[in-house]
Amino acid sequence: MKDVMDERLLKPYNPKEHEDALYETWQKSGFFTPEKTGSEDGPRFSIVLPPPNVTGTLHIGHAAMLAIEDSIVRYKRMRGHKTLWVPGTDHAAIATQSRVEADIYKKEKKTRHDFEREVFLKQVETFAQESHDTIVNQIKKMGASVDWSREAFTLDEKRGRAVNTAFKKMYDDGLIYRGARIVNWDPKLQTTVSDDEIEWQEETAPFYYLTYGPFTIGTSRPETKFGDKYVVMHPDDARYAKYKDGQKIELEWINGPITATIVKDSAIDMTFGTGVMTITPWHDTTDFEIAERHDLDKEQIIDERGILLPVAGEFAGQHIKKARPLIVEKLKEKGLLEKVDEKYVHNIAINSRGGGVIEPQIKKQWFVAVDKEFTLPRSSIEGISSGATTTLKRLMRHVVESKQIQIIPDRFEKIYFNWINNLHDWCVSRQIWYGHRIPVWYKDSQIHAGETPKESGWTQDPDTLDTWFSSGLWTFSTLGWPDTENADFKMFHPTSLLETGYDIIFFWVARMILMSGYLLGDVPFKTVYLHGLVRDAKGRKMSKSLGNTINPLDMIEKYGADATRLSLLIGAPAGNDISLSEDKIRGYKHFANKIWNAARFVLSNTNSMSINAAPALSEIDARTLSEFETFTKEITADIEAYRLHLASEKLYHYFWHTFADVIIEQTKPRLKDDANGQDKISAQYTLLYIFTDCIIMLHPFAPFVTEAVWSVMPGTKNLLIAAPWPDTKPITS
């Protein structure tokens, strides 16, 4: 028997001997492209790869994402769908730039302002290119069957055209406006960041009670208080009933006597402190809103680098950090400091993109208006007809509410709605250099948006766009938009599925819904599958500082891509965080070997067998095959419902503990040379039949070992990647 076996099968399965070559074979075969899959008028399946940031390398969370998406894509392809999976990378503007800035500062003690804009950008681009190359290699190592011929980058020329087109249209519709509003300013990176990019950290800091005329006010930031000339209290607060809104009072303040104005506003929490506060509209969001409501003056106290302005009098020119104790000292000397609570706990805002402590500032920025009405000229969205008037917020809510977009697991719909209800206008301008330059030019008091003006004298806005502006267009900018006649766009949009981590539902998923709702009058995808975070074996978040990270490339090197994929799929239902240990991955390496060894047994015992026509079956085999048919349907149903964690685990369990432990063992005596001829044939047929379909069904989850087995099976001409899924075939004759 052994002389006719493929000699590769005689050794244990070694992933390294097969994986790169198989990937190469797949790629050359063309099956990664829709041109080679499905049929023109048949079902289609399209999905975009959430573009990884070009900030370095892929982590295990990316590996989980690739494993899930590739399993689904391979399944759809085998089901005969015309299948497209678009790969790409994200320039991740601020994250990438701050990473490069940090590197440069470490090496040369220089900031980006020590370089010309273009010179600095060249360095960022070089770094981005290197990251890109690493990432592409990692995606391939995972076995992801993406269509490389359609690879995109959020900052390439085509995506730039999409961004400018989108911006211009929104500007013309009045949905993008420029306004002086309070924004999250990062003094370290010298840029604004969006609300979603802020992380709150608990901090214990002194809390000062200050005498402000007849009142006592509390603050943790005395350095902002110089310009405070409005004192605010709740209109229903009986303690302060004798003071009237608009009333003026004279009082002694940090740098001398001032006139303060009483303001009554219900934003005040009567139970907090004394129920009275002064406001600093330039440097606090709540204060800004109060000032807007009452049309109060706003004065800047601190500049963009954190330096006190002339309003601070003798403290002008000092950094707020250094000035604070001095200011407190002066307040004490003047008898204005009543007491200090040293153990006051509050939250401070940090720029999560590698930046510093947020200092709110009023700045002229570009915003996307989410509550402004506009007319949607063409709509494919049910419940919103062409020509209807709506707002971005209503649009975003409607498509999910009406189930035109289904979110899996559905509990995230609530989280999504909750976010929309709290949504403010989206600040899209950033004072960084790496990214899409805002397509707006100024000349005297004129403003021009869209294309570069032909005449001279125009100056382009120096800012760039929030990186999520370009990623919001991703499902259609990758398919040729703004050319709506593009074949890919017509064939594949809206996309079938969006698969991504629940942590970017707001950043990205919501923004894609916004952008395609507005620009196309359509949904960007029909289903959203959200996966969780990959945590360590103890359920802790993986981080470099904890030293508990698992590098996917190391795991592939040690245990193979199939084992790595299975460890990230099995036991990982949608929306749940998963714990991963190296032991788990090792366990699935054993499974790959088990498949390999089973192949050796099956093939050496059924060599010339064909499963195209069933022989007369013994009773036991008919029953086994019938049970297998039920199993096949169950697996198919699980995958269709995106229960990949169940489908993969059931396949694992069936293959090992039913097929290998029971069916193979039960078959052994029946395969002996002196066994009954008819029964032997029946047993051989059953073995080969179930084995073949198991290999097919395991392929989406463990593509390498299954394709390797397939290649040594007699009678398999085509690649497994393109083999038809078994659920439609008749099982018994």
Next chain:
RNA sequence: GGGCGGUUAGCUCAGUUGGUAGAGCGUUCGCUUGACGUGCGAAAGGCCACAGGUUCGAAUCCUGUAUCGCCCACCA
């Protein structure tokens, strides 16, 4: 302050529509069985957080409690 999720074997976690509990790793004992010692056979180990309720029947549905965690908002 608002919302969401977890609480199941020693550890980390599955359990799709309610029908007397499963995986990986770990533990114990045995096995040169002709696919596989990356294996095979066997075993130990869980009143499915707690208390009520619905039901013929609940880990699974409802109510409450405890506890851990996450998200959002952000109070000077």
